[in-house]
Amino acid sequence: PVGDVIRLAYSGRFTETELRKHFVGKGGLVAYLGSNDGREIEEKIQKNDMVAKEAFEAMGYQVAKEIGAAAVVLNGEIDAIILTGGLAYSKFLTEFIVSKIGFLGKIILYPGEDELLALAEGALRVINGLEKVMEYV
Numbered sequence: 001p002v003g004d005v006i007r008l009a010y011s012g013r014f015t016e017t018e019l020r021k022h023f024v025g026k027g028g029l030v031a032y033l034g035s036n037d038g039r040e041i042e043e044k045i046q047k048n049d050m051v052a053k054e055a056f057e058a059m060g061y062q063v064a065k066e067i068g069a070a071a072v073v074l075n076g077e078i079d080a081i082i083l084t085g086g087l088a089y090s091k092f093l094t095e096f097i098v099s100k101i102g103f104l105g106k107i108i109l110y111p112g113e114d115e116l117l118a119l120a121e122g123a124l125r126v127i128n129g130l131e132k133v134m135e136y137v
Contacts, residue, residue: 029055038090045092060093064100071104080106086113 009019029036032055033044044052063083071078081104087093088111098107125131 029059036087038087038093042090042092056090056093057096060096061100064097067097067101067104071101076104078105080108082108082110084110084112086111088112 008014014022029041033041033052035041041052041056045056067081081101083094083097088109094109101107122131126133
């Protein structure tokens with residue numbers, strides 16, 4: 001909720017840098033479970049840690065909700081939905097998401113994080129004159 005964020009920002013308890021770290025690196029699963037490692041979280045779930053299960057399901061629910069919102073914007077014209085990133089290795093999480101969105105169409109799992117490859121390929125495109133350097137602020 002935005003009101004809570006505004007109160008926190010002006011509380012004097014945190015610097016701007018601390019708040020940025022909190023929202024970018026220490027929020028979400030880390031805030032609830034102390035980790036964003038899907039393997040660790042799945043281990044907790046297998047040991048009947050209900051907090052871990054609820055947090056993982058809540059995240060899956062949010063992902064599914066955003067995919068559903070995108071489906072509406074696309075007027076239901078979906079070729080496929082790709083679940084990717086490190087957490088796509090999590091069978092628990094991906095099965096949960098697919099159980100919510102599977103009716104929308106083909107689901108492709110592409111687990112892994114390929115950010116470094118993408119950065120290298122982008123640099124090569126700039127070096128080879130295929131793209132201009134862009135700056136995102």
